[in-house]
Amino acid sequence: MADITVRPMTPRDAERVLAIYQAGLDAGHASFETTAPTWAAFDAGKLDDHRLVAVDGEGTVIGWVAVSPTSNRAVYAGVVEHSVYVDPNARGRGAARMLLDALVASTEAAGIWTIQSGVFPENTASLALHERAGFRVVGIRERVGRHHGRWRDVVLLERRSPVIT
Structure with a gap:
């Protein structure tokens, strides 16, 4: 993990972020979506202040995390839904955990x-990652x-902040 850092996502990261997203979608257990959106659509759907990328020692984006509001009602202003994706060639190096920890902060x-x-129940790696990061089912x-022509279940996860009261 020493060669991985987390920084804010910028529009310059768009190509890598969307490519990593598409790779996750192509694997079949990441989302109901099948095609990554345009950058404009992605940008419009995510909150600006909580978009982060993990970069390797060469500065290449290897993963990302971002949040969307769950509702436009004021009472839900403190509730977000997140997505986290890591390049398949960079998995197992701790980038997803670093991204989740930075997102929590x-x-x-x-x-x-x-x-x-x-999370789809078949995505056992994501479920284990989230559990280690303090999420609960x-x-x-x-x-x-x-x-892809079949019904899918979704495991609902949440992390409640112990410091926001």
Whole structure:
């Protein structure tokens, strides 16, 4: 992990971020989406202050994390949904955990008390990562949507901040 650092995402990272996203989608267990959005669509859907990338020692983006609001209602201003993706060639080096830890610090500094996510149950690596990062399973949405012609369940995860009261 010594050769990996986390920094804010910038528009210069768009090509790598979207390529990593697409690689995750192509693997089949990351999202109901099948095609990464345009940068404009990605940019419009994510909160500016909580977009981070992991870069290797050569400065290449190897992973990213970002959040979206869960609702535009004021009462949910402290609740976000996150996504975290790592280049398949960089997995197992700790980048995803570094990204989640940095995201927790960023969101807590902004007064966000809950980070949520939905993960396919087959994505056991992501479920284990989230558990190690302090997320807990709050439920399973059974047969919530069709993906590649079959019904898929989604495990709902959340991390409640112990410092935001």
